[in-house]
Amino acid sequence: MTDSYEEYEAVVVGCGPGGAAAAANLARNGVETLVLERGVDAGSKNVSGGLIYAEESAPYTIDGLFPDFREEATERPVTENYIHNVAGEKVKTFDIGDLHHHDTAWADSVLRRKMDSWLAQQVHERTRETGGGLLTEVHVTGLLRERGEIVGVTTEELDPIKADLIVAADGVNSELARDAGLMDWEEPEEWFQGVKAVVDVDPAAINERFDVDADDGAAHLFSGDLFDGVRGGGFLYTNESSLSIGTVFHLDSLAEEEAEPHELLDSLLTHPLMAQWLGDEYDEREYSAKLVPDSKKAAHPSPHEDRLVLVGDAAGQMQAQGPIIKGMNHAVTAGALAAEAFADARSRSEPHRAGELYEKKLHDEGVMDKLRPTRYEVFGRLGELGPVDDLSNSVAESAVGRFGVRAASGLLERAYSSPTLVSMIPDTKLPYVTLPTVIAEELGERVEDENTVSPPDLADRIGDLTYDVGDPHIELLDKSFEASGTAVTACPVSAKDFGGGCYRDERVQTNGTEEHLVSLDTQPCVECGTCAVVADTEWEHPAGGKGVEFKQG
Amino acid sequence: MRTVVLTKGVPDFREGQVSFDEEGHLERGKTPTVMNPNDKHALRAAFQTKVRNGGQVSLMSMGPPGYEEVLQEGMRDVYADDLYLLSDREMGAADTWATAMTVASGLQKLDEEPDLVFAGFKTADGETGHTGPQTCWCLDWPIITHVLSLDIDEDERTVRAKRLVDGDISEIETVEAPMPCFIVADPEFEPTYRRASHRLKHKDLRDETQARAADYEDHLTVWDHTDLNLDPDYIGLDGSPTIVAGVDPIPKAPSEREATVIDAGADEGMEQVLDELAPYAAGD
Ligand SMILES: Cc1cc2nc3c(=O)[nH]c(=O)nc-3n(C[C@H](O)[C@H](O)[C@H](O)COP(=O)(O)OP(=O)(O)OC[C@H]3O[C@@H](n4cnc5c(N)ncnc54)[C@H](O)[C@@H]3O)c2cc1C
Ligand code: SF4
Numbered sequence: 001m002t003d004s005y006e007e008y009e010a011v012v013v014g015c016g017p018g019g020a021a022a023a024a025n026l027a028r029n030g031v032e033t034l035v036l037e038r039g040v041d042a043g044s045k046n047v048s049g050g051l052i053y054a055e056e057s058a059p060y061t062i063d064g065l066f067p068d069f070r071e072e073a074t075e076r077p078v079t080e081n082y083i084h085n086v087a088g089e090k091v092k093t094f095d096i097g098d099l100h101h102h103d104t105a106w107a108d109s110v111l112r113r114k115m116d117s118w119l120a121q122q123v124h125e126r127t128r129e130t131g132g133g134l135l136t137e138v139h140v141t142g143l144l145r146e147r148g149e150i151v152g153v154t155t156e157e158l159d160p161i162k163a164d165l166i167v168a169a170d171g172v173n174s175e176l177a178r179d180a181g182l183m184d185w186e187e188p189e190e191w192f193q194g195v196k197a198v199v200d201v202d203p204a205a206i207n208e209r210f211d212v213d214a215d216d217g218a219a220h221l222f223s224g225d226l227f228d229g230v231r232g233g234g235f236l237y238t239n240e241s242s243l244s245i246g247t248v249f250h251l252d253s254l255a256e257e258e259a260e261p262h263e264l265l266d267s268l269l270t271h272p273l274m275a276q277w278l279g280d281e282y283d284e285r286e287y288s289a290k291l292v293p294d295s296k297k298a299a300h301p302s303p304h305e306d307r308l309v310l311v312g313d314a315a316g317q318m319q320a321q322g323p324i325i326k327g328m329n330h331a332v333t334a335g336a337l338a339a340e341a342f343a344d345a346r347s348r349s350e351p352h353r354a355g356e357l358y359e360k361k362l363h364d365e366g367v368m369d370k371l372r373p374t375r376y377e378v379f380g381r382l383g384e385l386g387p388v389d390d391l392s393n394s395v396a397e398s399a400v401g402r403f404g405v406r407a408a409s410g411l412l413e414r415a416y417s418s419p420t421l422v423s424m425i426p427d428t429k430l431p432y433v434t435l436p437t438v439i440a441e442e443l444g445e446r447v448e449d450e451n452t453v454s455p456p457d458l459a460d461r462i463g464d465l466t467y468d469v470g471d472p473h474i475e476l477l478d479k480s481f482e483a484s485g486t487a488v489t490a491c492p493v494s495a496k497d498f499g500g501g502c503y504r505d506e507r508v509q510t511n512g513t514e515e516h517l518v519s520l521d522t523q524p525c526v527e528c529g530t531c532a533v534v535a536d537t538e539w540e541h542p543a544g545g546k547g548v549e550f551k552q553g
Numbered sequence: 554m555r556t557v558v559l560t561k562g563v564p565d566f567r568e569g570q571v572s573f574d575e576e577g578h579l580e581r582g583k584t585p586t587v588m589n590p591n592d593k594h595a596l597r598a599a600f601q602t603k604v605r606n607g608g609q610v611s612l613m614s615m616g617p618p619g620y621e622e623v624l625q626e627g628m629r630d631v632y633a634d635d636l637y638l639l640s641d642r643e644m645g646a647a648d649t650w651a652t653a654m655t656v657a658s659g660l661q662k663l664d665e666e667p668d669l670v671f672a673g674f675k676t677a678d679g680e681t682g683h684t685g686p687q688t689c690w691c692l693d694w695p696i697i698t699h700v701l702s703l704d705i706d707e708d709e710r711t712v713r714a715k716r717l718v719d720g721d722i723s724e725i726e727t728v729e730a731p732m733p734c735f736i737v738a739d740p741e742f743e744p745t746y747r748r749a750s751h752r753l754k755h756k757d758l759r760d761e762t763q764a765r766a767a768d769y770e771d772h773l774t775v776w777d778h779t780d781l782n783l784d785p786d787y788i789g790l791d792g793s794p795t796i797v798a799g800v801d802p803i804p805k806a807p808s809e810r811e812a813t814v815i816d817a818g819a820d821e822g823m824e825q826v827l828d829e830l831a832p833y834a835a836g837d
Contacts, residue, residue, distance in 0.1 A: 006748055034749055133753040159747045 004159075005144075008034040008132055010342065011153055011163040013140045013176060015042035016112075017052070017062060018312025018331030019169030020119040023134070024065045025339030026165075027126040031346070034163070035123055035134040036155065038541055040468075042123075042136065043116025044549045045527065046171070047196060047290040049235050049244060050112065051078055051219060053329045054105040059365045060336035061105065061329070066122055073118040074108035075239035076217030083323055083416060084273060086224030087440035089447050091273050098417035099324060100219065109217050109237040109244065110328075111198065112553030137545035140170065142179045143308065150180065150306035157544050164351045165342045166308045169335055172291045173529040174314035175540060180305045183298070183316065185532040185539065188252035189427070192232065192292040192320070193530055195261045195492050196246030197269065197455070198552040200283040203241045209277050210238055220277075221323045224436040226267050230259045231432040233323055234268040236277065242285060242552070243277065245269060248292060248325060250427060254490050255534050261289065261492040266455050275449035282453040286552040287461035289492035291529040292327065293318045294427075295371035296380070303362075304355025309342075311335045319371055322422025330367065337361045373423040383426025405442045412439065459500050462493055462524045470546030472522045474531065475538040481505055481516035484535035491531055493524050500524065503531065554608030554707070556599045556669045558633065559656060559685065560592040562616055562623035563677040586619060588626045591673035594738040596631035598703065599671045601744040603634075604754050606705050611663070613637040615644055615655050621773065629766035632759055636769060637663075641777035643785040648793035653687030655788050658781040660692065668732045669712065674699070674739055689735035697730055698737040702745070705732075717741070 012023045015037040026033040039045040052074070054061035063069045070077070081100035085092045100107065124134040137157065144152035144160045152162035153176070168176035172191075177183035203214065210218045222234035232249030247265050254261065268274065269282075293299070298316030303309060311317070312331025319326040341358035345351050362368045405412070415421050425431045456464070478484055487503040488494055494501035502525050508515045518535070526548050532539035541547070564571060564584040572583035599610045612633035614620050617640060624636040639659045647655065660670060670692075672685030689696040699717040706713070710732045717739055718724040746752045765772060778785060786792060813829065815822045 006750060008749075034753075036749075128753070128757075133749075133756070135749060135752050135756075138749075138752075157747070158749055158752070161749060 005162045007162045008032050010165040012167040014170035015120045016046055017328045018335040020123050021065055021332040021335030022167045022339045023123045023127050025336040027130050029343035032131040033127040034132040036138040036140050037136045038139040038544050040545045041117050042120035043113040043553050046112040046553045047288040048112055050110050051107050052110050053107045053326055055103045056105050057103050058333045060333045062332045073115040074110050076109050078107050078109050078217045078219050080218040083221040085436035085439040086226045087437045089272055090440045090444035091447050092440045092444035094413040094416050096417045102419045109239050113551055139544040150308045165354055167338055168310045168314045169312050170314050172293055172313040177310050177314045180308055182300055188255050188533050190294055190298040191251040192248045193251050194248045194292045195265050195289040197287050198285040199243045200285050201243055206238050224440050227264050229433055230254055230257050255486045258489045260489050260495050262458050269455045270451050270453055272447040272449050272451045275451040278453050280452055284456055288550055289526050289528040295319045296376050299371040302359050309338045309355050309358050311338050317371055375424045379424040380426040402442055405438055409443055466549040468546050469523050470542045473540050473542040474522050476520045478536035479517045481518055484518045487531040487535040490534050493526055554606045555665050555667045557611045557613055557667045558596045558599045558671045560614045561589045561676050562586040562620045563589045566677055588623045589676045591740055593631050594740055594742045595671040595673040597744050598738040598742050600632050604751050609634045611635050613659055615639040615652055625769040628769050632762040635772040638775045643778045644789045646790035648795035649681055649683035651788050651792040652684050653691055656688045657691035658783055671736045674737055685737050694733050694735045695730040696735040699739045700736050701739055701741055
């Protein structure tokens with residue numbers, strides 16, 4: 001059979017920003033490129049906040065690779081950014097415009113279905129000229145190996161395909177990265193979980209409520225005590241005719257607190273502060289969720305093996321720059337650098353050295369230092385390990401600490417806007433919960449507005465999503481509550497005492513003893529990946545075109 | 554590879570499209586005409602040969618001028634390259650025999666002899682399944698019916714097909730025939746594209762023909778009986794030996810089960826359901 005395998009010079013798996021950038025740059029270098037995407041349409045599986053940044057220091061940006069991008073594929077340029085520190089109904093707002101604009105050529109809000117479908121169309125046209133092209137509804141299941149070496153990919157829908165370069169741009173739940181043994185799903189500390197609602201709002205109302213022009217937008221971030229002590233925060237971005245409102249939490253913290261992600265999102269949606277932006281009518285277009293890697297811990301320092309390179313979320317290249325989330329831009333840079341590395345290696349007749357060159361470029365171009373800042377390794381880690389966290393107590397408990405907060409208001413606002421300082425933030429409650437709460441208590445003002453929003457319940461949210469249900473794609477290996485019970489709360493479409501959803505806990509009587517078990521129904525799954533980490537599962541994506549289909553993303 | 558697919562326009566029997574009068578007779582005037590659904594399987598089979606082996610797929614039909622839209626549908630939905638309509642008054646009211654004579658003449662008039670001719674399995678209105686085999690008989694070609702999948706060997710000029718024996722899903726055989734050959738695609742025919750290059754080509758060809766469907770007239774050839782050199786006595790109504798003695802509507806089956814209607818909103822409704830079901834729960 002071997003010699004009847006199809007062969008392309010490059011196969012790119014996934015057509016999110018990372019895959020699109022890789023494919024575009026491969027095509028530009030005349031490399032015959034096949035792109036395989038599992039969704040019915042690129043973007044139908046993808047979720048982000050999302051603000052896509054174009055960094056001045058980046059060697060590649062999305063509009064550099066796709067000149068009409070901002071015109072065709074984005075929502076609004078976002079020029080203002082605020083963080084709201086919340087304690088009960090008291091709020092202290094800091095303008096973090098400096099952080100937002102630092103190293104930023106531009107930043108636009110996006111909805112992924114629209115963005116990725118547009119990119120995919122461009123990618124198809126360009127790669128088709130190289131003799132390849134883009135195919136949707138193809139689920140790549142793993143790596144093709146010959147004598148132990150990675151030489152291609154296997155898929156559910158097509159016969160195996162060989163290639164000189166395999167770009168795994170298959171996102172946070174990359175099956176290829178796991179197959180290669182480069183990434184794993186073991187540590188909740190390495191991940192965030194993002195949950196989002198897209199809310200319909202008339203464009204004119206957006207302009208008025210946010211005091212922006214028709215072609216301008218705003219970003220608002222939220223932290224403090226409104227999330228039951230779970231480490232993380234909320235966001236609100238203006239789109240053309242909708243708002244993207246969501247939360248991003250550390251997965252270990254969500255798991256520890258047994259928090260229900262949809263309820264935390266509702267805490268944000270129903271906070272009085274939101275009333276001014278949401279108005280009286282609340283029309284949720286879509287509820288969605290996805291894991292987000294934390295590059296500080298998850299970014300692979302050497303993301304390649306044989307002919308395989310990992311780019312974007314698949315390699316953990318998702319930077320939380322303080323409260324600002326930068327994943328899409330790094331996926332673009334990495335994708336384009338991987339392509340450049342292959343083109344270089346090929347021109348030296350050493351195509352097998354592409355991975356090595358790619359790694360070097362990631363370091364030389366400064367991408368790696370953004371993803372895994374040395375400052376964090378030194379100071380942030382220290383904070384997590386102990387001594388610095390005592391600060392949290394002294395700030396929160398002591399009168400001196402509180403006085404300091406009052407006295408240092410202006411300084412704090414600047415601190416929040418400092419790229420250097422935010423890159424050192426440790427993953428503890430201090431920066432996420434304690435400090436914002438104290439800031440709001442000491443400096444904040446009470447919000448008088450009444451929020452009348454009542455978000456849909458989970459059953460309605462699931463009911464409104466589109467699914468093409470295929471075979472079950474996740475297997476629960478250990479059904480005991482001990483091993484897999486966390487998924488009942490952490491799964492964004494499951495909840496304790498909710499009859500529907502994916503995970504339910506059950507008490508089963510056997511021979512007089514009661515067993516506490518977990519059951520799984522993958523039908524309403526939104527493929528976020530959470531249970532791959534917090535439960536004992538055999539986790540795979542559904543077959544091409546099957547599963548959930550996001551219309552907004 | 555030159556392939557031709559034969560098709561017919563039939564009343565659109567789908568719910569919401571079809572109209573019947575009070576006596577249960579089809580109202581042709583009120584029911585739109587569409588491509589015979591089974592013929593789409595034939596066209597998909599032909600399209601698969603084009604994707605895999607290259608060449609050209611033509612769609613041919615005999616019928617009134619209104620069939621042009623049926624042909625356009627074939628171009629838009631199932632990607633035919635060019636269209637042939639055999640149409641004039643003399644051909645009207647033909648039975649399957651006279652139709653086969655006409656269609657076979659149409660096939661013979663093509664510039665280039667086809668390698669494969671495809672027909673669908675039965676039409677949704679006549680349901681005879683005769684026209685295809687009779688056309689093949691006129692051409693004196695081999696025929697393979699109930700075809701589920703095909704492979705073509707261009708060098709050997711043979712076609713190898715999996716087919717249902719006696720149209721029964723429980724028995725499948727593989728047969729081989731020399732080309733030119735006549736193929737009747739089974740409704741179970743599923744084209745498979747397991748190679749990326751085939752899927753990419755499929756996409757290209759789809760986009761190409763869909764764009765072309767808007768100007769389908771530029772790709773349409775209409776032939777009347779003089780073009781085909783046919784004697785009016787042997788085609789249309791005059792050339793049709795079949796006499797339909799009468800058509801009996803199939804009576805509606807009487808319902809066999811009794812239904813009890815329960816008001817789901819009323820409190821006692823649920824209890825009533827439980828009472829009704831209780832005996833069965835016991836395993837009776
Ligand atoms: C709630 C939330 C908010 C976020 N906010 C922001 C933000 O504001 N700004 C920002 O920059 N980033 C944000 N991110 C992160 C950002 O979305 C990701 O970092 C980014 O999408 C990564 O791009 P990628 O190309 O690596 O992967 P993805 O965009 O995930 O694309 C992967 C693609 O691969 C496909 N695929 C996966 N597996 C297979 C397979 N086996 N076979 C075939 N195809 C496959 C998928 O369908 C998908 O199209 C946010 C994420 C979330 C969840
Ligand atoms: S079942 Fe797992 S992958 Fe699916 S939505 Fe729930 S946590 Fe996410």
